[in-house]
Amino acid sequence: MLKFEHITEIGGYGKVNSWEKVYQEWKSFPDLEVTLKEELEHIKDDPKALEDAFYKELTFGTGGMRGVLGPGTNRMNIYTVRKAVNGLAKYLLENVVNVKDRGVVIAYDSRYMSKEFAVETAKVLGAYDIKAHVFESLRPTPLLSFAVRYLATAAGVMITASHNPPEYNGFKVYNEDGGQMVPSEANQVIAAIKETENELSVPVLEQDELEEKQLINWVGQYIDNAYLDQLRQITKMDQNGLTQNKDLQIVFTPLHGTANDLVLRGLEQLHFENVDVVKEQAIPDPEFSTVASPNPEEHQAFTLAIELGKQKNADILLGTDPDADRLGVAVKNKDGEYTVLTGNQLGALFADYLLSHSEQAVLNNARFIKTIVTSELGRAIATSYGVETINTLTGFKYIGEKIRQFDATGETFILGYEESYGYLIRSFARDKDAVQAAVMACEMSHYWKQQGKTLLDALEVLYEKHGYYLEGLTSLTLKGKEGSEKITEIMEAIRKNPLTTVGGLTVEKTEDYLSSERVIISSKQTETIELPKENVYKMLLENNSWVCLRPSGTEPKIKCYYGVCESTKDQSESTLAALKETMETFMNQIIEK
Structure with a gap:
């Protein structure tokens, strides 16, 4: 009997007679990047490894591409990134206005090669005279989404593999609205990528040329500050509640990723001052050395947070994935042990809290968005407040697309979430936002603590009411x-x-x-x-x-x-x-x- 939840390796890798030709092209390429050349030399006598590296091109899906680092067309490296950017540049020049002036904003996380891939992206864009706005240091995915909108760029690129293992990295593309590209857009990018026959020959400008021609702009703290100004406004607390110091005990872990600074500053500006960070996981680390997987959906990721939570008698534990688009939350149960909420449970709690603290005039035009594989509890809660629920396909790009339609129709976005720990409270970002969610989870926990309840108690009330x-x-x-x-x-x-x-x-x-x-x-x-x-x-x-x-x-x-x-x-x-x-x-x- 097959054991589920585990990786099963099945069979071979496909077309045998074409990959060898591509491998020889890479092997004989005189200017091949030194590290990749060394890695290729290391596996030259391993036919299976070579075949896996070259038997196909790394798939570029609707959200971008993600893969293992290394040499080959089926790997993440500077050449596969260049090919993707080359297609993106051609798509933008044909389909988006004022691309060269508006440029593309680029962010990256704590993974191996993330900053290098960000610079490579700028180098290819520069060859097309497209300006690149590159963050000077690592930033979360939701900040990249916000930056696209704030800077009014033609597109955005995020270098991340989210919560994948350390050997992975990825390349995510955002449209001019700050949302992940939907299929109608992504398919055109994919077609443009396919027109690039040889990833080894994509034109680039070197970094010093970019600097000289002012085709690269290093982005700093001012984007963070603008984001935090918006973050402050998501609160449902009145002015008195906002300014008072909160007695909520919080433990937070960014799981070696990008969220530490923004989450702490976001909590501080709402006067949540009792925050302890898991020190071992506060430092960005591409190995994610303290966890088996840097994924807050996996309960093992909370091991150190639970230890610290017990020491501090914490009311709530927060965990964000490396690029800070997913949030996990744990709270104490009746036995004094920490229970990790599911994505569906936390989403339902968000829905009830936000809707119960919204004016009727807002509710009359409000829309709640979820995916077709997300719990129906959110719909039941929304219906009880007279709010319409909209289903989308799986993938936050569809939620972002629907919000974009609201800009034209005048409907009010109230909340969107997926079961896979992705939430968006306010639409100043157009992708799932663990920073927003972390701040709102603490506000919600503080509210229920004042009522003498935990989030688990509040959840039980929802079950009793709705099933x-x-x-x-x-x-x-x-x-x-x-x-x-x-x-x-x-x-x-x-x-x-x-x-x-x-x-x-x-x-x-x-x-x-x-x-x-x-x-x-x-x-x-x-x-x-x-x-x-x-x-x-x-x-x-x-x-x-x-x-x-x-x-x-x-x-x-x-x-x-x-x-x-x-x-x-x-x-x-x-x-x-x-x-x-x-x-x-x-x-x-x-x-x-």
């Missing part, structure tokens, strides 16, 4: 060419032979986002799904339960999401377990076939 919503996830990694084929087989199987029951519950509707078709099983009626096409398949079951299958767009994974709503915790846990057992058996049978 016991519970969610789960099976994440299966299948590497290599055959792994990709197995993921395709799973999706084909669920479409060709649809399940009629899952975990003993009847399937009432199916939603195939690839065909944009919703089928009502009892009447066999069909409806059109008004969302972009994507390889996602969802089953809506009786008793408000659901299951959704989705291949990852950035990793060799297929994910199965589950949602249930029963009247008690025990009933929800039992139903959830039944759904997971059915779907894991279904996937396992296809993989082992």
Whole structure:
């Protein structure tokens, strides 16, 4: 039986006869960067390593690209970055106005080669006379999103691999609105990238030329200060509550990433003064040496924060991922132990707090945004306040796109979140923002502490009112060419032979986002799904339960999401377990076939 949540290596790497030619081109390239040349020499007698490095080009998806560092077309290095930027530059010059004057803003995180890739980005843009605004030191992803809007640049680039392992880095592209590029934009960038035949020959200007021609502008603290001015305004506290010192005990860890300065300054300006930082994790470290994974979704990432929290008797623990777009929160349970909230739980608490502290005039035009695999508890809460909920596909780019539409329609954005620890409170940034979320989580925790409750107590109140919503996830990694084929087989199987029951519950509707078709099983009626096409398949079951299958767009994974709503915790846990057992058996049978 396949063990889920673990990496499974399946098979080989694909086209054999083309990668060797590309490898020889790299090997014989006279100006190959020294470190990459040394690494290539190191693996010259390892055919499997060479094939993996060259058998394909690193995939550029809708959000950009992400991969292992090293030589080769299937790796993150200065040449694959240059090729991506070359395509971006061509796209911008053809599709965006005043590109050369407005320029592109570039930020980077604490990973290996991040600053180098940021400078390489500027060097390629400079060859097209496009100005680059590059942060002088590492910054969070949400600040990059804000900077695009603040500087009114033509685009933004963030060098990060988010919470991936240390050997990874990535390249994320933002449109002129500060949101991640949506497919209609990204597809044009991808087409422009494909026109660049040889990544080794992309034209660049050297850094001294950029300086001389004033094509590089080093960005400093003034962007941070402008962001903090906006951050101060997200509070729901009145002036008296805002200025008083808070007795909330906070422990914070940036997990060796970029969030330390902005989170601390954001809390300080709201007069949260009892903040202790996990010292071992406050220093940027590309090895992320104190954690198995720098991902606040993984409970092990809170180990040191929990130790410090117990010493300080902390009310709340905060953890941000390396590029500070995801936030994890832990609070004490009735036994005095720290419990890490799920993304769905924290999102529901945000929804209730923000909506309960908003005026009716705001609520009348307010819109709450979530994804199709995010808990329905948020919708139930929004509905109770008379607020409309909007579903998007998975990926914060779609939430950002919807906010951009609100700028034209006059609708009011009130909150957006994903189950994967991504939240946006206010739209001065257009990507998930762990800095905003960290400050608001502390404000919310302070509010409930004044009522004699913890966040867990507040959550229980929501369950009692709306039903016991519970969610789960099976994440299966299948590497290599055959792994990709197995993921395709799973999706084909669920479409060709649809399940009629899952975990003993009847399937009432199916939603195939690839065909944009919703089928009502009892009447066999069909409806059109008004969302972009994507390889996602969802089953809506009786008793408000659901299951959704989705291949990852950035990793060799297929994910199965589950949602249930029963009247008690025990009933929800039992139903959830039944759904997971059915779907894991279904996937396992296809993989082992």
